Amino acid sequence: MSLPKDFLWGGATAANQCEGGYLEGKKGLGTVDVIPWGEHRRAVMQGQLHYNELPKDSYFPSHEAIDMYHNYKEDIKMFAEMGFKCYRFSFAWSRIFPTGEEAEPNEEGLAFYEAFINELLRYNIEPVVTICHFDVPLALEQKYGSWRSRKVIDAYVRYCDVIFRRFKGKVKYWMTFNEINMLMHLPFMGAGIMFREGEDEVQVKYQAAHNELVASALATKLAHEIDPNNKVGCMLAAGQFYPYSCNPEDVFAAMEKDKGNYFFIDVQSRGAYPNYAKRFLERNQILIHMEPEDERILRENTVDYIAFSYYTSRLTSANTDVGEKTSGNVIAGIRNPHLKASEWGWQIDPLGLRITMNSLYDRYQKPLFIVENGLGAVDILTEDGTVEDDYRIAYLEAHIEAMTEAVEIDGVDLMGYTSWGCIDLVSASTGEMKKRYGFIYVDKDNEGNGTMKRYKKKSFEWYKKVIKNNGLN
Ligand code: BG6
Numbered sequence: 001m002s003l004p005k006d007f008l009w010g011g012a013t014a015a016n017q018c019e020g021g022y023l024e025g026k027k028g029l030g031t032v033d034v035i036p037w038g039e040h041r042r043a044v045m046q047g048q049l050h051y052n053e054l055p056k057d058s059y060f061p062s063h064e065a066i067d068m069y070h071n072y073k074e075d076i077k078m079f080a081e082m083g084f085k086c087y088r089f090s091f092a093w094s095r096i097f098p099t100g101e102e103a104e105p106n107e108e109g110l111a112f113y114e115a116f117i118n119e120l121l122r123y124n125i126e127p128v129v130t131i132c133h134f135d136v137p138l139a140l141e142q143k144y145g146s147w148r149s150r151k152v153i154d155a156y157v158r159y160c161d162v163i164f165r166r167f168k169g170k171v172k173y174w175m176t177f178n179e180i181n182m183l184m185h186l187p188f189m190g191a192g193i194m195f196r197e198g199e200d201e202v203q204v205k206y207q208a209a210h211n212e213l214v215a216s217a218l219a220t221k222l223a224h225e226i227d228p229n230n231k232v233g234c235m236l237a238a239g240q241f242y243p244y245s246c247n248p249e250d251v252f253a254a255m256e257k258d259k260g261n262y263f264f265i266d267v268q269s270r271g272a273y274p275n276y277a278k279r280f281l282e283r284n285q286i287l288i289h290m291e292p293e294d295e296r297i298l299r300e301n302t303v304d305y306i307a308f309s310y311y312t313s314r315l316t317s318a319n320t321d322v323g324e325k326t327s328g329n330v331i332a333g334i335r336n337p338h339l340k341a342s343e344w345g346w347q348i349d350p351l352g353l354r355i356t357m358n359s360l361y362d363r364y365q366k367p368l369f370i371v372e373n374g375l376g377a378v379d380i381l382t383e384d385g386t387v388e389d390d391y392r393i394a395y396l397e398a399h400i401e402a403m404t405e406a407v408e409i410d411g412v413d414l415m416g417y418t419s420w421g422c423i424d425l426v427s428a429s430t431g432e433m434k435k436r437y438g439f440i441y442v443d444k445d446n447e448g449n450g451t452m453k454r455y456k457k458k459s460f461e462w463y464k465k466v467i468k469n470n471g472l473n
Contacts, residue, residue, distance in 0.1 A: 002471060003407060008126060008415055009467040011079060011422020011439070012088035012371050014133035014178065016062040018425040019092060021069030025108040028098025030062075030135035031146070031192040037061050037431035037446065045189035045429075047201075059448060061426040061433070066442045067452055068423075072116055074454065075423055078440055080123035082460060083467040087125050088371050088418045089116075090133035090178065093159055099139035100155040105162045113163075117170050127171045128371070128418070130235065131160060131219065133178035134428065136192035146192030147183075147208035150291075153215040160219040164226040172229055175307050175371070176216040179237035180264045183209055185331055189428065203286050210288045213267045217301040224301075231304040233369060234268035236261060237331065238308035240356045244317035244334055253318040262363065269306060269364045271299040305415060306364050309372030310399075313339075313352030344376055344435060350398035357406040357414070367413045373399055374420040376427060376435040379457065387441050387457035396459070397472065404471055419463070423454070439463050 016032035023029075034051035035044050036058040043049035068075055079087055093100070095109035120127050136146050137155075144151045164174075182190030184205055191208050195201055216234065223230040241257040243250035259276055266274045272295070281288065314333035317323065323334030326345050339347040353373070360368055375395040379387040396419060406412040421437030424444075432446045439460040444450035466472060 003404060003414075005470070006085075007470060008086040008128070008369070008418070009470075010084040010086035010088060010125070010128070010416065010418040011082075012128075012418040012420050013068075013423065013425055014090045014130065014428075015092040015095075016065070016090075016133065016135050016426075017421075017428060018066045018068040018423065020063065020065040020067040022060075022063040024069060025095065025112055026098060026106050027092065027109060028094035028100075029138040030092055030094040031138055031141050031188065032062050032135040033060060034138065035060065035062070035189060035431070041431050045186040047186075047188035047193045047195045050194060061431045061448070064448065065426050066424065066444060069112070071452070071454075073119055075440070076116075076119045076123065076125070078454065078456070078460075079422065080125060082422075082439060082464045084123075084125050084422075085467070086128050086173070086416060086418065087120055087422075088128040088130065088175075090130035090135075091163065093132060093135055093156075094137040096162060097137060097155065097159055100137035100152075100159075101139070105159075110162070110166055114166070117167060121170060126173065127167075128173040128175070129163075129167075129171050130175045130178050131163070132156070132176065134182070134189050138192075141192045141194065145194070145196075147211050148193060148204050150211055150214075150289075153211050153218065156215045157218050157222065160222055161226075164223050164230070168227050172227075173231050173233070174219075174223055175233045175235045176219050176268075176303075177212055178235050179309060180209075180212060180216070180235060180268075181237050181261045183212065184260070202284065206281065206286050206288055209264065210290065210294075213264065214294050214297055216268055216303075217271075217297045220303060221297070221301040233305040233307040234265055234303045235307040235309070235371060236265050236360075238310050238356050238360065239313050239331070240352060240359055241314045241316050241333070242336070242352075244315055244319075244322055247318070249318035250316070253316050257314070257316050258359075265306060265360075265364065267298055268303050269366060271302045273298075303366070305367045305369050306360055307369040307371040308356070308360065309420065310353050310356055310370060311373065311420075312347045313349040313355065342375055343378055344430075346376065348375075348395060348398075350402040353399050354402040354406040354410070357403065357412045358410055361406075361410075361412040367415045369415040370403060370417045372418070372420040374437040376421075376437050378434055379424075379436045379441060381441055381443070381455060385455045387455070387459075389457045389459045392437075392457070392459045393462050396463070400466065400472055
C-alpha cells in the first residue's frame, strides 16, 4: 500500500498574498487591499476598525506582495522543477469584476489568468483554483456591506459563471471559499464584514455565513452544469480541538468547539443545517433571513471533496481560567504542554493531522484534500544564496508521515497535499514577509524593501525528492 499514483503533490498560495499588481490590468480594489501591516491590522481584520480611519502613511502588503503578477513565469518554472503535480492559487475577484457588478467582466483580468493557467498546463501542472480567498471587491463592501447582503450572492454567482465557462476544460478542481469558518474569527479578512455601530455582530456573522453557503451551493451547481468533470470542494481551517483534561466537562467543551467549525462543512457536504446549529440559532435568537428555495439549493448541491488547512491542533477547557492562552492559525486556544511551538506560537502536532483527517473522513466520507500545511519561520539567506531550513524539512516530514499513515493505516481517502506558501509570501495573520513558509526564498522584508529575487532553499531539493518518490521513501 502507498499513496495513490495520481496523488496531487504541490504547493498553495493566494492572490492577495503573492500577486501584487493591485491596480494593474484594470483591477479594482479588493477588501484585502485595505488591510494594513502593523498595529492596526488585527482590528481591521476583525471588522472593528474601519479602513477609512487608518493613518495616511499605512503600508498595505497586498499591493505589491511578491509581484507574482509580473514574475509568474519564473515562479511556475521553479514549481515545475520541483515536480509539482498541481498548484493551488486563487483568482482575485476584483481583477475579473473590478467593482463586482460590471455588465461585462474585465477581459484583461481573464486574459491574465488564462496565460497563468496555460503556463501551468505547459508543465502538466494541474491548476487548483480557490474562487474566493479572503477577497471581495471593495465596492461590494461599500455598497452592500459585503456578505451580509444577498446581492453579493448574485455577484459571486455571475463571477463563477464567467470563470467556469472561460476555463472549461483547463481547470477541473475548484474551491468556493478559502477557510469559510474564518468569517467567525476575522470577519473582515474572512468575508469583508465591517461592523456598524450598535449592530448584533453574531447575527451579522450568521447571516453572512448563510449567504456564503447558498453562494457556494449555487456555484457548485453551476460548475457541475457547465462541465460535469468539474470537482468542487469546500475548504475548512481545520485542526481538532482536544479536551484540556479527561473531565467530561472538558471533553464536551472540545466537542462543542469542533462543531463550531464543522457547521459550515456540515452544510456544504451534507446539504442541510445540522440540528445542533438550528437549536443554537433558536436559543440565541439569531434569525437568519432565508429564501424559500435556499433549503433545496443547499440539499441538492453538496461538494465533491473536503479541502482543509492544517497547521495545528487546538486545546480547550470548560474552565476559562486554566492554562496559558495561545493563538494557532488565528483560532485561540490553550497552550498544550506536550507540544513545541513555532516562533509565532503555533503549536506543532503532526499526529494531530492524522487525528483531524480521521475525524473529517469519518464524518463526511468524501475524499479529503490537504490544501495548506507548513511552518512559518524566520529564514536566513546565506552568502551563497540559499537557506538551511532543516527545521522546515523536519516539520513537513513529520506531517507527511502522519498524513501517509492516515491513508495507509487508517484508510482515509486523500486526493493530494499542497504545502502552504510554497514560495515565500505575505503572512495573512500578521502581514509580515518575515514569516516565511516557502521552498523558494523571496528577497523582500516587512517594510517592502528588497530585490524580490528568488532563491532555492534546502527544502526545495528535499520536496522535489518527496514528489519524485510519491512520498517519503
Ligand atoms: C491560512 C490562510 O489561514 O493560513 C492563508 O488560508 C494563510 O491565507 C495561512 O497565509 C498561514 O497563516 P499566516 O498567518 O501565517 O500567513
